[in-house]
Amino acid sequence: MVASDPNSFPLVGIKPVLNTQNHWVGLAFQMPGAASLPALQALLRCPESDELGSLEYFIPLADPLAVDAAQLEGLPLERMVCTVPAALLSDDAVQKHCKRLADRGLRLLADGEAGITAAQAGIRGLDVDCAETLPTALAMLTLPGPHLARNATDEVRAGECRKAGFTLFRGELPRVKEHDAGQGDGTSRKRLLALLGLLAQDADSRELETLLKQDPALSFQLLKLVNSAAFAPNSKPIHNFGQAINLLGRRQLQRWLQLLLYARQQTDGPANPLLPLAALRAAQMESLCKLRDGDRDEQDQAFLVGVFSLLDVLLAMPMAEIVSALNLDLDVVAALLDRSGELGEMLALAEMHEPQASALRDVGIDNETYWRSLLQAYQWALQVSRNV
Known part of the structure; x- marks a missing residue:
């Protein structure tokens, strides 16, 4: 068994991450509270995770300073993408530490707009809630991407996100449309x-x-x-x-x-x-x-x-x-x-x-x-x- 006490195992859910053709390309981890990367080691080393092919793991990283670069040893970095709160990137220590993690091969996204500080911290793209507003064009263009949109729960909003430059979408369930008896076959x-x-x-x-x-x-x-x-x-x-x-x-x-x-x-x-x-x-x-x-x-x-x-x-x-x-x-x-x-x-x-x-x-x-x-x-x- 991976953990000696099954109930001490991290309690984590998943949402799929889709590309523009609605194909699953990754899994977004959903964790109650502020789980850290070390707490996820048992999850990522679980034998069943090897059966998921080339799917990438999108993991929220609430506190980047809590992750030591040495803790990345043995983890599937080629499949891991971590999201850092953009508000933390204004701190010089967080910037430098994120850059060190990125230099070790950990791909990083920012949750929110962080301006020039995002690029300095090794951030590759954005992972943002697009339910009400979209990031500025400048915020999108200053990072190479790919960019991930959350809460684009209808086709109109998803289309706006694609036009803005988003190529990944976290798989929230589409809203149920009102049935129009006059339409369809x-x-x-x-x-x-x-x-x-x-x-x-x-x-x-x-x-x-x-x-x-x-x-x-x-x-x-x-x-x-x-x-x-x-x-x-x-x-x-x-x-x-x-x-x-x-x-x-x-x-x-x-x-x-x-x-x-x-x-x-x-x-x-x-x-x-x-x-x-x-x-x-x-x-x-x-x-x-x-x-x-x-x-x-x-x-x-x-x-x-x-x-x-x-x-x-x-x-x-x-x-x-x-x-x-x-x-x-x-x-x-x-x-x-x-x-x-x-x-x-x-x-x-x-x-x-x-x-x-x-x-x-x-x-x-x-x-x-x-x-x-x-x-x-x-x-x-x-x-x-x-x-x-």
């Missing part, structure tokens, strides 16, 4: 809800196939998935749903179809940011259920709750209206509408970006187990987003 929406209903009812594969044939976009995504290297690296191309079902198996087919609902986007547009997030919640829900000794059917139900928890955002509809169109178990409905029951407790935890110790106690897991399960869920979500 009503037939496609009804078909989508019908497919969701069939999946929830464990419908016969022939029923799924009939409905899939009516939706070319979803059909294309399914066949693209089963022909990817992750599923059929050496086999002949698969051209029909019967072959796809045989390859995936019934259980995996339903899971992938649930996730493929989020892959409905134009082929020449950016990826749907909800797809990996839905996969993440589903994987973490399943993991939490397994940790609570849930059987296979219970794990499948937890997985479904995780996937369906973002349907209100995907469809721009109230969740109550969505569940009323589906024949879901009452436990699933309670979890999705009220976050109540065991499934609701697990979903509330999966939705937390800064987990609370009390929430972990409620589901009966310790800090280290939570962190490992979270990394595993991110690993699976990455696999999904790269193959769909």
